[in-house]
């Protein structure tokens with residue numbers, strides 16, 4: 001009776017939700033917990049977008065939109081991709097989805113078959129391997145280390161590709177490490193991919209606007225990559241619109257229309273009010289995004305200095321997103337004052353949460369047990385208090 005679809009049975013539940021649930025449970029008991037586990041900006045959605053949503057409500061835009069999204073939104077996205085990213089795309093190659101999450105999932109579902117492998121650089125966003133499993137394929141993780149700035153090398157990528165490889169997932173700037181590949185680093189990865197005619201790329205560019213000292217490069221703009229790359233992006237991170245649920249994919253017509261077919265049978269178009277609101281993001285000017293990114297940069301620097309002051313912690317300077325992923329493996333094997341061994345990232349996060357009231361996400365969830373993810377999408381005072389707690393917890397390990 002309860003036999004599941006084998007693809008679903010192969011999926012694992014979200015490990016990031018487990019730590020959030022534990023943090024909430026402690027709060028309900030009255031404990032003071034600082035959660036640095038959130039994956040969303042702590043800024044309000046820019047006012048022009050909110051006003052456009054009010055207008056859409058007053059205009060009673062309550063019907064279904066076209067399944068692939070409002071034509072004017074698809075056109076605005078295509079225009080953005082041409083102007084800002086150097087991609088040669090038309091509106092017909094764009095599908096607007098319920099978040100970048102749905103766009104990544106549909107991109108994979110459209111092309112993966114049983115027996116296929118999908119190469120995923122680790123540390124990776126938790127959903128990638130599970131989406132690959134849902135699509136009936138097999139995730140193949142390639143671990144990038146802190147010393148390598150959490151970026152895979154062309155040699156590593158080449159070694160991971162087999163005749164079964166169907167796709168590679170790239171995510172720059174990265175969740176959970178904040179790593180940003182330079183244009184020449186991406187070009188070196190493209191050179192590897194060019195040698196493998198069957199290999200596609202899903203380029204998740206959701207953190208595009210949250211970059212500090214780096215230039216953002218779209219993978220599909222590199223020579224020969226447009227015909228085999230699905231570019232995924234959205235409004236959640238750059239415009240602080242996580243709950244509005246709007247993302248998009250853009251790629252070769254055959255691939256985009258397959259993703260669109262899936263969407264038409266699964267969810268139809270995204271929320272109509274959200275789509276009308278999002279149109280304002282293209283005309284409002286850069287100021288709200290710049291303000292947010294400046295705050296993220298200040299916090300990154302402040303927290304990074306505190307983490308690096310801890311004995312044995314190594315952390316590359318991330319050039320994007322709003323996460324730090326320190327390598328904390330030097331304390332593995334030590335014991336907490338109560339005697340419990342801290343054997344890995346899950347133990348360390350459990351200890352810091354239970355004994356010191358700060359919630360981080362274990363690196364194990366991202367395919368890299370050596371680290372933990374700290375989100376600095378919260379105000380500086382709170383971050384400094386959290387650093388005090390992490391420092392106290394660190395010092396107490398023996």
Ligand code: PLP
Pocket residue numbers: 039098099100101102125171174175204206234235236242246247
């Ligand atoms: N891709 C990455 C790397 C993310 O970190 C996230 C959100 O955490 C998403 C995609 C999903 O974004 P959305 O809210 O647009 O579905």
